[in-house]
Amino acid sequence: MRRVLDASALLTGRQFPGELLVPPSVLPxxxxxxxxxxxEAILETQIEIRGPSPEALRRARAMSEATGDAHRLSPTDVDLIALALDVQAIVVTDDYSVQNVARALGVGFEPVMERGIREQWTWSYRCTGCRTVWPKWHDDCPTCGAPLRTARPRRQPR
Ligand SMILES: [Zn+2]
Structure with a gap:
């Protein structure tokens, strides 16, 4: 998997797997x-610095106009998208407009930082006596005094 990294991705110093590329405009x-x-060592040894083709730049700019993101994108942002188009890479960025234009062009993207779990498990507790389900733990059921047991967690979209 090839990845095109934006400046913030590089600045984390995080190790990304696969073939890594950045456009020259990221360097300043x-x-x-x-x-x-x-x-500097990462840049020298692990990253290919490569400019996007004029054709990919044209497509990236045209799509950013179409999605309404053009005014939110820096020239570097457009380079990132265009380079990803050229080498069929995914873009690593937290920039919403870059992600939006990438999506519209069929270019994959991933956030710079791991987001952690996307769904939260919420536990609940069922009374072994009266079967009431409580959202919080009690040593014994507030209604009937029987012990509680952990019920199956339910999935809660965030
Ligand atoms: Zn009870």
Missing amino acids: EIRRHGLTPQL
Whole structure:
């Protein structure tokens, strides 16, 4: 899997699996934030720096106009999308407009940071006597005094 990394993805210093690419326009952004020796080593050894093709740039710009994201995208953002188009990579970014245009072009994307679980398990507790389900734990049932038991968790969309 190829990944095109945006500046914030690089700046985390996180190790991303697969083949990694960045457009040249990301580099000044990285330097502005301070290029650590560690980051420099990552850039030199693990990342291909490659500019997008004019055709991919044209498609990325046209789509950003179509989705209404054009004014929210920096030239670097457009480079990221276009490069991902060129090399059939996914874009690693938390930028909503980049994600939106990528989606519209059929380019995959993933957030910079792991989001953790997308669904929350909510536990509930069922009385062994009167069968009442309580959302919170009680040492014994507030209604009948029998012990509670953990009921099957239910899934709750966030
Ligand atoms: Zn009870």
